[in-house]
Amino acid sequence: MCTQEGFQAQRSRLVGLLVSGSLEGFESILDWLLSWEVLSWEDYESLSLLGQPLSLLARRLLDIVWSKGTWGCEQLIAAIQEAQADGKTPEQHGRWDPHSTHPAHELQSHRPAIIRRLYSHVEGVLGLAREQGFISQYECDGIRLPVFTSSQQARRLLDLATVKANGLAAFLLQHAQELPALMALPCEDNFGIIGGSWTTCIGNQDTGDEAAACRKYVSKLRTTIAAQSRFLSTYDGAENLCLEDIYTENVLEARMDNGPPGSPQKSPATLGLEELFHMHGQLNKDADTVLVVGEAGSGKSTLLQRLHLLWAAGRHFQEFLFVFPFSCRQLQHLAKPLSLRTLLFEHCCWPDVGQQDVFRVLLDRPDRVLLTFDGFDEFRFRFSDGERHCSPTDPTSVQNLLFNLLQGNLLKNARKVLTSRPEAVSALLRKYVCVELGLKGFSEEGIELYMRKHHREPGVADRLLRLLRATSALHGLCRLPVFAWIASRCHRELLQDGGGSLRTTTDMYLLILQHFLLHASPPDTAPHGLGPIVLRGRLPTLLHLGCLAFRGLGTCCYVFSGKQLQAAQVDAEDISLGFLAPAKSQGVPGTSAPLEFLHITFQCFFAALFLVLSADTPPTLLRHLFNCRRPGSSPLARLLPRLCVQGSECRESGLAALLQKAEPHNLQITAAFLAGLLSREHRDLLAECQASGKALLQRHACARWCLVRSLRQHFHSIPPAVSGEAKSLHAMPRFLWLVRSLYEMQEERLAREAVRGLSVGHLKLTFCGVGPPECTALAFVLRHLRRPVALQLDHNSVGDMGVEQLLPCLGVCKALYLRDNNISDRGICKLIEHALPCEQLQKLALFNNKLTDDCAHSMAKLLACKQNFLALRLGNNRFTAVGATVLAEGLRSNSSLQFLGFWGNRVGDEGAQALAEALGGHQSLKWLSLVGNNIGSMGAQALALMLERNVVLEELCLEENHLRDEGVGSLAEGLKRNSSLKVLKLSNNCITYFGAEALLQALERNDTILEVWLRGNAFSPEEMGELSRRDTRLLF
Ligand SMILES: Nc1ncnc2c1ncn2[C@@H]1O[C@H](COP(=O)(O)OP(=O)(O)OP(=O)(O)O)[C@@H](O)[C@H]1O
């Protein structure tokens, strides 16, 4: 007999008993308690949460049974005894009724026996249940996870049958009855993925216990991580996608180390996810942190999720024995000091046995440990390296723990992957990073693959892709995975509408809003599109969600508790709309799970909706959003405060205080949405469901004013031009954001007004993360410039899609620099086709792209048709002799080109010959680079002949070929008859003293030449000394 008091007195012994076995053993105790109805289904759910420490679950179980009185306590003791006996006794004959009229109840009452019966037949039963339509493929896959033991799989199948009222329970009852009875339940060890690596990993001391504890721990870690990473996190219940099915390769680029100053920048290396750790110490050799940077929605979290899944399934990254995933969003809520040990064990995965042993192995072999920290931008503490913390067991603040892990003061040599949006990465943080990778989103092929994976039904993907290609702005947006998801999710609406009206990001988010709203409405109340009726009906919901989003941004809160939901009046119906989803691996079990927006961009969108629709938003508040706080002397600025409603100042200061505390990049996203919502097109729609059209007009006026003013302020901050050079604007991300917000507003007049004051000759937007959507916005604004500008977009992700977006502003570009932008022939051919009639455009720089001979015809046409064209730089592409020959034809009919760059192609002797022949009589070319083109003596001969005839070329760059003495001899002959060349660059060409001798002879007769570069050839120091004494123009 067990009294409640007696039970309580034995509590610690019972906890010890419950945690001494495996999770498997614990689950079998739950089976008995469920079957005897000691535990309700809700009790059971709160006790079967993956990833929770077993000790915590055990204590919770004791609390629950204790709350049920003496009977409950007795039943627990009995269940423990049954479970212990389970593995040893043969199964009693199943006594369940296969034709029960309450199959779910029957299943539960005989749960232990049915699980034993199903144990070694799960695979077959799953196949049958799938075939007969009782379960879907993804439910099947979820149960089949290799990290579950067979009895755990059987349990999950039964759990599914309990919640699915579709006949699965009856099917299982009948089918299990027909299966042969099992003699005894084998003791399972579901570890086995990394096999025998333990002994090698932990050395020889105490291998028995230590290895067993580690094996058990890793097994639990893998199970937990596999379960957490299996489904895409930001999908609502309506669409449960397996990561495996939908994951599409995302463009991941590592910026390469640059060579010595002056050498051209190398292309970034494109990596597959599996190569994440292949780049070594590009930035800092001693660091162990890989930094992955990408804008909101570029797929950083998904990339990590994929990494985790690949590890958990034993498919990649097996060099790591332990992987610990963390989200900065969640970490920042850990208010109490904590140690490394607490962080790993209590906030990631709890070792049920041998904690000391497991921790010792972790500390001994940090090189086998990987920690991932997602979303550093959402960590409210800024990185600092001021406070050193080295003890793995002493507690400290969570930020100090994270910063010291990143620096390597703690767990040195453990690998770390940190993801962040670009804005949150400081120079100080970069000091502790070994490699920085940029996540660029989907390539064009990636978009196609993604759509095909998402829409397997025949024809849908084809139609959707056709539509995207025909709607280039939308296509450009889909480069960002989160937009690709929206387009894909709303494919029906898109196909119906033709997609033509979708241009801006706001359009996309209104589309998904419509999609969710219409899905939540009864079929007959849902007319076509997002009409005012639908919107008005849902106004309270939008305001509730908007208020939650807005307050969240203002307090840097992205995960919402029940209390916060209540404070914003968000009720079950609002949640059912689908924009809020349970936060991943969060929360105190037993309480309702906290929620978060599907993606941070949705939170920003709802915050913007709130600011537009709420009756309480004073228009002037928007100044804070656009960071335009002090009204200047403009008449509108002075007028604005008077336009505000009485009493708004006080409200404004409260809301403004919130805005000031928000993360600036979230505010920027919100501001861009706000501009979009206030655009004429959407304003009318919103006015229909808002009490005061006047308020909307006021907000619109304020947003407009802010945008123009901010852009002008930006222009005014440009320093005056250095004498002799064009005034240059080195644009910052803020400039791009303003331009994107202007685009969201879709007002031509506003764009014209905004750039009226811009009088720069050169607009530099290098390394700014410019992709197709930014190109669309830039073109929308810049085409209104009054004076032509040199647009420098080097080192971005413009790509072919971006090039297409830039076409509308080609007319105002006098030069276009697109180095290092992943552009291929298709993009460039299109660009040239549109450039032909553009009078102003005189320079194109296309270094480091993916151009081949296939675009040479277009280049030739450009040279032949545009007789004012000055510079064409095609370095580091893939041109061969074929392309050079085609281009040479264009050169023959051109009389304006002054600069031609071919560095790092493969034109060879044949290509050099073709170019040389075309250039013999050229009238304007001053500079020619054929560096690194595999040119030998034949090519040199042709170039020498060209030098004899040509009277304008001033600089010829032939470094890094293999001209040798023979080639130099020919060039020397050419020089004797040339009177224009000033600089001849011959470094790294295997030239010896004999070649130099030939040059000296030529120089005796040539006084135009000023420098001959000969570094890196085959000269001894003495020879170099002597040669430069004989003629100082020879440079070594
Ligand atoms: N590689 C991918 N394959 C398929 N879908 C993807 C991929 N990457 C991202 N997605 C889709 O895009 C959505 C947004 O991606 P994700 O949340 O990973 O972006 P993020 O860069 O982490 O954004 P944030 O900066 O806001 O944290 C995902 O929910 C998913 O639907």
Ligand SMILES: [Mg+2]
């Ligand atoms: Mg993320």
